[in-house]
Amino acid sequence: MDIKENLDIIRKNIEDACAACGKETGGVKLIAVSKTKPVPMLEEAYACGCRDFGENKVQELVDKYEVMPKDIRWHMIGHLQRNKVKYIVDKVFMIHSVDSLRLAQEIEKEAAKKDVNVNILVEVNVAGEESKFGATSEEAATLVEEIAKLPHISVRGLMTIAPYVEDSEENRRYFAKLKQIYVDIIHKNIDNVFMEELSMGMTGDYEVAITEGATYVRVGTGIFGEREYAVI
Numbered sequence: 446m447d448i449k450e451n452l453d454i455i456r457k458n459i460e461d462a463c464a465a466c467g468k469e470t471g472g473v474k475l476i477a478v479s480k481t482k483p484v485p486m487l488e489e490a491y492a493c494g495c496r497d498f499g500e501n502k503v504q505e506l507v508d509k510y511e512v513m514p515k516d517i518r519w520h521m522i523g524h525l526q527r528n529k530v531k532y533i534v535d536k537v538f539m540i541h542s543v544d545s546l547r548l549a550q551e552i553e554k555e556a557a558k559k560d561v562n563v564n565i566l567v568e569v570n571v572a573g574e575e576s577k578f579g580a581t582s583e584e585a586a587t588l589v590e591e592i593a594k595l596p597h598i599s600v601r602g603l604m605t606i607a608p609y610v611e612d613s614e615e616n617r618r619y620f621a622k623l624k625q626i627y628v629d630i631i632h633k634n635i636d637n638v639f640m641e642e643l644s645m646g647m648t649g650d651y652e653v654a655i656t657e658g659a660t661y662v663r664v665g666t667g668i669f670g671e672r673e674y675a676v677i
């Protein structure tokens with residue numbers, strides 16, 4: 446497992462995917478998804494230039510935040526419970542997984558207390574999978590509109606987690622659908638909404654996601670190797 450080698454390959458793939466659809470490489474940002482991985486591995490990725498890291502658990506994000514360099518942009522990409530919002534509002538660069546007005550209201554409350562502004566993405570369950578969180582495709586625009594009224598939150602775009610598939614082409618339609626919802630929201634010209642980010646694509650399908658308009662790709666296994674989950 447060589448993190449540097451993996452990153453070289455992924456960065457090259459991103460470049461190629463951008464070239465294939467006439468996009469500038471800089472328009473796609475790579476988030477190193479470091480959940481379950483130990484700090485030395487994050488430090489290795491950091492040494493290779495990674496500054497965007499993604500975590501899906503509040504405690505783990507906070508622990509790593511404390512010990513890693515301060516110029517890292519931390520992305521909360523996992524389901525967020527309202528009672529844990531207070532631990533991360535002043536530490537994260539962006540929360541990708543906002544899926545309800547109640548959660549957004551809690552973020553607003555804690556952000557106001559700490560006098561910070563929080564960048565968020567609205568998570569959309571475009572594939573309609575029962576096991577996944579996220580607003581429905583139909584709800585997404587209304588949810589964005591409601592959240593945009595909260596003064597300490599900036600809505601920056603949309604996020605989706607596509608189904609696990611063998612053939613990444615199967616997910617193309619979901620990425621295209623998220624892009625369509627995003628464009629429809631842009632056309633609504635909602636105050637305090639800055640639609641500029643589409644967070645979609647993981648190790649198995651980030652190249653397809655890029656050709657459908659991703660601006661953030663979230664890659665874990667491809668950089669750090671398979672995750673081992675302790676059996677408790």
Ligand SMILES: *Cc1c(COP(=O)(O)O)cnc(C)c1O
Pocket residue numbers: 478480501522523606647648649663664665666667
């Ligand atoms: C774990 C995770 C990823 C990364 O998945 P890989 O397949 O390991 O690249 C991306 N996004 C979310 C929301 C995740 O939870």
